[in-house]
Structures are given as structure tokens and as C-alpha cells.
Amino acid sequence: MTDQAYNPNNTCYRHPDRQSFVLCQRCGRTICPECQTPAAVGVHCPECVREQRALFAANRRASGGPSGLTVARRRFAMLDQKGTVVLVAISVLVWLFDELSRGALTNLLAYNSLLLPVQPWRAVTVLFVHSGFLHILFNMWALWIFGRILENMLGTWRFVALYFITGVFGTMLVTFLAPGTWVVGASGAIFGLFAAFFVLQRSLGQNAVQLLVIMGLNLLIGFIPGTNISWQAHVGGIIGGFVVGFVFAQTRNIRQRPLQIALLVAAAVVAVALTVVGYAVTVG
Structure with a gap:
């Protein structure tokens, strides 16, 4: 110890x-x-x-x-949670436009691993597309609560990096375990926020057992037959959240910023590379 x-x-x-x-x-x-x-x-x-x-x-x-x-x-300039506000705003606007256009943005932005070679942007844009009112309501509520907390702890650019890296980790596991399946939603990244927050709380010596229980219960819901929830994205996001959270916890000192940036870039590269490997193994 x-x-x-x-x-x-x-x-x-x-x-x-x-x-x-x-x-x-x-x-x-x-x-x-x-x-x-x-x-x-x-x-x-x-x-x-x-x-x-x-x-x-x-x-x-x-x-x-x-x-x-x-x-x-x-x-807005004085706001401490710019990243969270922008992410929520974009997601809500995309959902509203998608509803008015009868799914035009879903067709353009949702993820399916079969389309990865020709439309790779879907691995990221999937985070902004949601299937219905309750879907976006619960995802944006979780993002608003945990996003503001984490953005205050990490700063805007670190929080945004965490969000997108964990989101791509979720897409990566969908590519491996559910090839050819259409998925939408930000829940992979949101589960990544849960995992990263757990790691940071533990690194500060605080009790995070309740958060772990909440994360576990929400994860189990995805395994219930008929829920039509991509548990693969949730598990992938959790993996990414633990990885990025560990990077932040181990590079807290201001003098370690170059190392922190390098490790975040490496995590993003690994997530993208594994997604490509997943496509090659399951489809290509």
C-alpha cells in the first residue's frame, strides 16, 4: 500500500x-x-x-x-460547464430536427458497423442521435448531472475528451459484439462518465460504492430481453471510462500535462484502431 x-x-x-x-x-x-x-x-x-x-x-x-x-x-463565457451545455444543446437540437424530418438525421448519423469504411463519422455522430423522447430525456438528464460535476473537476477540454473517447470505446465494443446492428444514443459515453467519476472519487479517497451500485443496476437493465438496449455500448463506455479516469487520476500534477495529453491521444487512437480491427474481424 x-x-x-x-x-x-x-x-x-x-x-x-x-x-x-x-x-x-x-x-x-x-x-x-x-x-x-x-x-x-x-x-x-x-x-x-x-x-x-x-x-x-x-x-x-x-x-x-x-x-x-x-x-x-x-x-456563456463566464459559464464553468460550457462543454456540458453545448453537448446537451446539440443533442436536443438533433433530436428535434430528427423528429420534424421523420428520422432524416437518424439515417445519416446512426451507427452500423457495416458502414464503417465508407461513413466512419457515424462512430462519433451516433452520440447525438436518440430514438425517442424518454431515450433523450434520461440520457440528457444523466449528462447534465454528471457532466457538470466532471467538467468542474477536469476542465472543459478534458471533459470533452473523456466524453468522445468513451463514446468511441462504446462504438468499438458494438462493432465486435453486435456487427451489423443499428445503434443510437449517448449512453455509451454516459456510462463512461460514470466509470471515470468512480475512478476519480476513489483516487481522492472518497467512498464511491453507491455510484458503482447505480452503474451496475443500470447496466443490468440492458440485459433484460426485449428492452432493445445496446448493452455492448454501455460496457465499452465503462471500459473507456476506467481507462481515461485512470489517466486523469495518475496525472493530476500540473507538470504532468504533456504526459496526460499523450495518454489521452493514445487512448483515442486505441479506441479507433480497435473499432477498425472489430470491423475487419466481424465483417471484413
């Missing part, structure tokens, strides 16, 4: 002699109580607080008599 007291990642980045296990919810750096500023969710480090205040001041100076669009743009 590793003694956390001697782990340099568990010391404040501004005061290396002070032990802490609390991370800035925006950039992920470890900060001691003196450096913590309470936020809507968790705490922020001095640099992130300074950046937010500077952005707010710049927006105020730039706004003389702001139009409605300017106000909306400024508020």
Missing part, C-alpha cells in the same frame, strides 16, 4: 510543504485550505479565480449598452 503522505501530487502546488487532497475544480491542481476559494461546486485555486475575475471585468468594460446577444455571449 502506498503512503499518500509521501506523494508529491498530494501537496499544494503553491505551498509544497503543505499536504492536501483537495483539487481545484477547474484546472485540477491540488490546493491547501489557504489557497481555496469556495465555488458553486467545490473550490477554485487563486489562478482560476484571477482568470474568472479578469474575464468578468473585461466583459463589463466591453459592454456599453449590451444587446441580448451580447449578454448571452458574456454569460
Whole structure:
């Protein structure tokens, strides 16, 4: 068992002699109580607080008599969960347009491994297509809840990378285990968020058993006959979530950012490569 007291990642980045296990919810750096500023969710480090205040001041100076669009743009700039908001908004707009066009976008964006060589974009666009109101309602509810939490913990670009990498891992396992099957929905990526959040909570020494139970129960629903749920995408997303979550947990130190980026790129490449291998083995 590793003694956390001697782990340099568990010391404040501004005061290396002070032990802490609390991370800035925006950039992920470890900060001691003196450096913590309470936020809507968790705490922020001095640099992130300074950046937010500077952005707010710049927006105020730039706004003389702001139009409605300017106000909306400024508020969006101050938002801490831009990635989550954009992902939910795109998914809802795609669903609405799909309903109005009687499935035109489903035909264009849904995934089927038989089409992988000629329409590879479907491995990603499948995350934005949903089959019905309840399908998108539950997926977007889960994305809104866990997405905002994870985006606050990881930052926007890390969260978006997590979402798409785990989504492709879900597509990958569908390619291996259900070749030729049409699938839609973001649930593979959402299960990836569950798994990554579990890993991060455990790495911070917090009890995440309840989350594991919830994830397990939701996973089991997909195995019930007649539910028409792609459990393969769920399992693939969980695998991807554990992989990416482990990368984030092991590269928390700000000095490890190049390594973190390299490992995320490697995870994405592995997901894509395995999807191609799955096609070659099952179809090609």
C-alpha cells in the first residue's frame, strides 16, 4: 500500500510543504485550505479565480449598452460547464430536427458497423442521435448531472475528451459484439462518465460504492430481453471510462500535462484502431 503522505501530487502546488487532497475544480491542481476559494461546486485555486475575475471585468468594460446577444455571449463565457451545455444543446437540437424530418438525421448519423469504411463519422455522430423522447430525456438528464460535476473537476477540454473517447470505446465494443446492428444514443459515453467519476472519487479517497451500485443496476437493465438496449455500448463506455479516469487520476500534477495529453491521444487512437480491427474481424 502506498503512503499518500509521501506523494508529491498530494501537496499544494503553491505551498509544497503543505499536504492536501483537495483539487481545484477547474484546472485540477491540488490546493491547501489557504489557497481555496469556495465555488458553486467545490473550490477554485487563486489562478482560476484571477482568470474568472479578469474575464468578468473585461466583459463589463466591453459592454456599453449590451444587446441580448451580447449578454448571452458574456454569460456563456463566464459559464464553468460550457462543454456540458453545448453537448446537451446539440443533442436536443438533433433530436428535434430528427423528429420534424421523420428520422432524416437518424439515417445519416446512426451507427452500423457495416458502414464503417465508407461513413466512419457515424462512430462519433451516433452520440447525438436518440430514438425517442424518454431515450433523450434520461440520457440528457444523466449528462447534465454528471457532466457538470466532471467538467468542474477536469476542465472543459478534458471533459470533452473523456466524453468522445468513451463514446468511441462504446462504438468499438458494438462493432465486435453486435456487427451489423443499428445503434443510437449517448449512453455509451454516459456510462463512461460514470466509470471515470468512480475512478476519480476513489483516487481522492472518497467512498464511491453507491455510484458503482447505480452503474451496475443500470447496466443490468440492458440485459433484460426485449428492452432493445445496446448493452455492448454501455460496457465499452465503462471500459473507456476506467481507462481515461485512470489517466486523469495518475496525472493530476500540473507538470504532468504533456504526459496526460499523450495518454489521452493514445487512448483515442486505441479506441479507433480497435473499432477498425472489430470491423475487419466481424465483417471484413
